[in-house]
Amino acid sequence: MQRVRVRVQQLGDRHFQINLCARVALITQTLxxxxxxxxxxxxxxxxxxxxxxxxxxxxxDSVRRRYPKARIQVRTGKRLAxxxxxxxxxxxxxSLAWEMAQRVPTTSQRIEQHLKTVSKRPSVTPDPPSxxxxxxxxxxRNVNRRTVTGRSGITVGxx
Numbered sequence: 001m002q003r004v005r006v007r008v009q010q011l012g013d014r015h016f017q018i019n020l021c022a023r024v025a026l027i028t029q030t031l032x033x034x035x036x037x038x039x040x041x042x043x044x045x046x047x048x049x050x051x052x053x054x055x056x057x058x059x060x061d062s063v064r065r066r067y068p069k070a071r072i073q074v075r076t077g078k079r080l081a082x083x084x085x086x087x088x089x090x091x092x093x094x095s096l097a098w099e100m101a102q103r104v105p106t107t108s109q110r111i112e113q114h115l116k117t118v119s120k121r122p123s124v125t126p127d128p129p130s131x132x133x134x135x136x137x138x139x140x141r142n143v144n145r146r147t148v149t150g151r152s153g154i155t156v157g158x159x
Contacts, residue, residue: 015044017079020101023049025079026094046093048100049082056084063088063096 007019014030025047031040050056053074060072063086070090077085088096149155 016041019080020097023080023082024097024101025049026097027079043094045087045089046097047079048086048088048097049077049080050084050086051082053084056086060086067092067096 009017009019011017011027016028016030018026018028020026026043027045027047028041028043031042034040035042048056048059050059056074060074063070063072067088067090070088070093072089073087075085075087077083079085090096147155
């Protein structure tokens with residue numbers, strides 16, 4: 001299992017935002033006294049970020065099918081740095097968040113994928129030099145053309 005680096009941000013009054021990755025975050029509340037099994041906090045909600053509304057809605061629909069009693073809200077990004085986010089409140093949101101965080105490709109995986117797609121692209125080769133410009137016909141100058149030189153030194157032809 002790969003190591004996950006999380007970022008924790010205190011929100012206030014015993015609430016914390018734990019970013020598992022750039023697109024997945026959990027909101028937890030610390031308990032005043034130890035809960036079941038000695039736990040010191042409980043997960044209140046999970047946030048999942050998306051770049052498009054259709055992707056966010058499709059994710060919300062899949063979560064609704066998987067967890068029919070979950071409270072789900074699709075909204076513009078507030079907690080995460082994405083355009084849209086899906087807020088999910090359910091008992092199983094922590095396991096869902098870890099599952100989604102593991103699906104997000106790491107930086108090295110994204111670099112490998114980018115290099116694969118770049119290597120498949122056809123290379124652009126410049127045209128061989130030709131002497132066509134040497135044999136091009138000379139254009140006659142128009143008598144009505146006037147040239148103006150601006151302050152910057154650029155000469156412009158006006159007809």
